[in-house]
Amino acid sequence: MTGRRRTSLWDRARYLFDTRLARSTGTLLGWLALGCLVVVVPVSALLVWMDPDAPRSLSGRLTAVWRTSAETLRLGVATGAPPRMLLSVLLGLIALLCVSTLVGVITTGLGDRLAELRRGRSTVLERGHAVVLGWSEQIFTVVAELSAARGGRGGVVAVLADHDKAAMEEAFAATPGARGTRLVCRTGPLTDPAALALVAPGSAGSVLVLPAEDTDADLQVVRTLLALRPLLGGETGPPVVAAVRGRRYLHAARLAAGSRGVVLETDLTTARLLVQSARRPGLSAVLRDLLDFAGAEFHLLAAAPEAVGLSFAEAALRFESACVVGLLRANGRPVLTPGPETVLGAGDRLVVVAHDDTPVLPTDCRALVDPAAMAPSAPGPAGPTRVLLLGWNRRAPLVVDLLRRTARPGSVLDVVTDPDDVTARTPADAPDDSGPLGIAFHVGDLAGPETLRTFDVLGYDSVIVLGPDAGAGLRRPDDRALLTLLMLRSREEEAGRALPVVAELCDHRSRTAAPLGRAFDAVVRGELTALLMAQISQNPALAPVFEELFATRGGALRLRPVGRYVRPGREATFATVVAAALRRGDYAIGYRAHVPYAACRDDGIRLCPGKSERRLWAAGDEIVVVSATPAPPGPGGDTRGGVPRTRRETEGSDAPAGGSPEG
Structure with a gap:
């Protein structure tokens, strides 16, 4: 039997305080007064008895002790008859109470005022902020x-x-x-x-x-x-x-x-980016690089007087440090990826991708083009695809709709949701799969490896992982998506082959912790919208340009295999890539070099390189283009697909946006 632990003096003191001193305010005041007297009176007596000038008589010394103690406790120093001394003590207590009350009132008022200031209630006096x-x-x-x-x-x-x-x-x-x-x-x-x-x-x-x-x-x-x-x-x-x-x-x-206002739609923007990244992993990193203020971004450049009358194909090779992708007409109408024969008019502005710290000066780059390095022909259209959608949330119907509108005949979409996900659609609610995309709904534990083995994730062309909405009662909504990514990464390592996966995350900090594989990609919900908002707030004239960039009728950002434009294994300038892309209706603005063991998806991305830059193009390299290739029309022939569709005058219909997310 274990002996009882010895109780320390500190524990006894704490227990005494809890049981005796902390009963009420009056009890606490009484104990404090007693404690003060126990300390002050003996110390005062020592001071008097050690003073060589102290009175010699006992009564005189006791009076001196009283005076010292009363001065210390601020209780008055009157001497004489006991009633007189008691009245002095009473008067001192009343004075102490009044002063304490006054100090408390002032302290409370100042504290409330400081707390109000800390809450931020003063008016901002800035301008241009x-x-x-x-x-x-x-x-x-x-x-x-x-x-x-x-x-x-x-x-x-x-x-x-x-x-x-x-x-x-x-x-x-x-x-x-x-x-x-x-x-x-x-x-x-x-x-x-x-x-x-x-x-x-x-x-x-x-x-x-x-x-x-x-x-x-x-x-x-x-x-x-x-x-x-x-x-x-x-x-x-x-x-x-x-x-x-x-x-x-x-x-x-x-x-x-x-x-004066521009309104963006977050869910549709995120859904489109998810589908685009599923078709060509790494596109989200390109978009982040293009839309943030670090590096290259979109600019408006006034056309020089000598450029008026030039065709757009000629203008595209007139700048060494800028990539031309469109026009902003004098009447404010944007034209992204115009035909090569389009003529520049007076008052037009060029839409270019350029670096802030690099001056954009006219330079004839046509001599840098090497026709012998260009690819002979473009590949044919892609065949049917198989896509696996894991999870369900508010944006899932938009993802399904975008996949259905741009699918090739014979394509398949399998949707797997958790058993406790009451927001998911059931097979009875599934849309008509008689079109080019066959849709099937399944139920399974997304955190369990047996579910992924049942669906043979390695047999799909791409996998999309969705987490629950942030407002679905979960403190950390990314946890479920991270678990699913961990299971997918394990399957990828077991098979020894890359698996194209794109995951939607809520918190930007989760991207660092996400177990991403070689072909994995992560899209942070709302991040693209935030970047667009910042860009448009600094340059409102770019709003119609961004609308056209995300609408299939004007142009769409894509990653294309380098073999579409130049011969792999051949050294060529970036001007050769630009000229080859123009022949196919695409406008090259950069590339992503093939990095076999990249630490992150951002590795190898280079936007707006110099036209004179020469490199040996590898078969795994990809070209970043703004493409004018039309997408397959959705039901009813709708190809507008506006994301973000910022301006009111573009609202000709309330039909869901389509868009071409193809790579």
């Missing part, structure tokens, strides 16, 4: 891009959200990317004009409205845009860029934003 309204995972990407857009030259970004100011500042401090920019956080409801006035949107350079993960997030965006209208003034106010998750409130948001 960026205003971000709302709080979601997109905010870190938006703020980082707004900071990068200023090139580290400082500036102010004011954030208003219905969150605690200190918590927002701590979240930004823990997230790198906003260095060199001063962040000002304010707390308040986004639909209250008085709260919106705290961040001074009328004097801002741009205003961005982010959707939350709540069920009524889109409706809140509409209400926020309506509350902004009286604060922004006339048509000369700052540009407004907003985002909604779905199509239900998209038209209402555009009406509320007015003519």
Whole structure:
């Protein structure tokens, strides 16, 4: 039998405090008074008895002890008869109570005022700053891009959200990317004009409205845009860029934003990127590189007077450090990937991909083209494909619809959902599979290896992994997708061959932890929308260009095999690739070199290389192009496929967007 543990003096003191001292305020005051007397009176007596000038008589020394103790405890120093001394003590206690009450009132008032200031209730007095309204995972990407857009030259970004100011500042401090920019956080409801006035949107350079993960997030965006209208003034106010998750409130948001506003659709943008990346893994990394402010991005370049009258094919080879992909007509109409014979007119601006730190100067690059290195002919159309969709969420119907609209005859889509996923469609609800894409629904444990073995994942051309929505009651919605990726990575290692997989993640930090294989790709939900919002807020004239970029009628970003343009194993300049792509209706803007053991999907990507750059093109290299090749029409012949379809005048129909995600 184990002996009892000896109780320490510290434990006894704590137990005594809990059982005796902490019973009530009066008990605590009594014990404190007794403790003070036990310490003050003996020490005062020692001081008196050690004083050589102290009185010699006992009564005189006791009086001196009383005076010293009373002065220490601020109880008065009156001497004489006991009643007089008691009255002095009473008066001292009353004075102590009044002073303590006054100090408490002042401390409480100052504390409340400081707490109010910490909550962020003062009005921002900046001009030309960026205003971000709302709080979601997109905010870190938006703020980082707004900071990068200023090139580290400082500036102010004011954030208003219905969150605690200190918590927002701590979240930004823990997230790198906003260095060199001063962040000002304010707390308040986004639909209250008085709260919106705290961040001074009328004097801002741009205003961005982010959707939350709540069920009524889109409706809140509409209400926020309506509350902004009286604060922004006339048509000369700052540009407004907003985002909604779905199509239900998209038209209402555009009406509320007015003519100065641009509204993006997050779910459709994410769904399209998932399908594009499934067809050609690595495209998401190219888009991140193209749409962020680091490296090359889209610019508008005024056509020189001597360029007026040139064909577009001639203009495409007139710049060493820029890749020409389209036009912005003098009337504001964008034309991406125009025909090579299209003629430049007066007032037209060229849409180019270029680096900020590289001057774009006219240079005739036609002599750099080597026709002998060009590929003789383009490959034929791809055959049917087999796609496996693991998981279900709010964007899954859009993914299925995009796959169905662009599928080749005989293609197959197998959908596997968890048994407890009540949001998934059942086979009875499955769409008609009499078209080019046959769709089958199954139920299985996505975290279990037996499910993946049942469906023979290695027999599919691509695998798409979807996690639950962030608002589905899960604190970490990426956990299920990460488990599925871990199972897929294990199957890939067992088979010893690459498996094309693209996964949708909610948190950008999950991309680092994701067990990605050689052909794996990860799409962070809402990240592309956040990058587009930052780009458009800094240059609103690019809004119609981005609309055309993500619409099949104008052009689509794709990764093409290098053998489509130049002979693999042959050394050639990038100007040769550009000329060969022009012959096939594509506009080359960069390449991704084949890196067999790349540490991440971003390795090997190079956008807007110099036309004179020569390299030995390997068979595994891929060319980044903006393609004018039309996609197979969906039901009813709809090929509009606008993502993000930002402008109100493009709304000719409410049909779901199609688009060609083919590689």
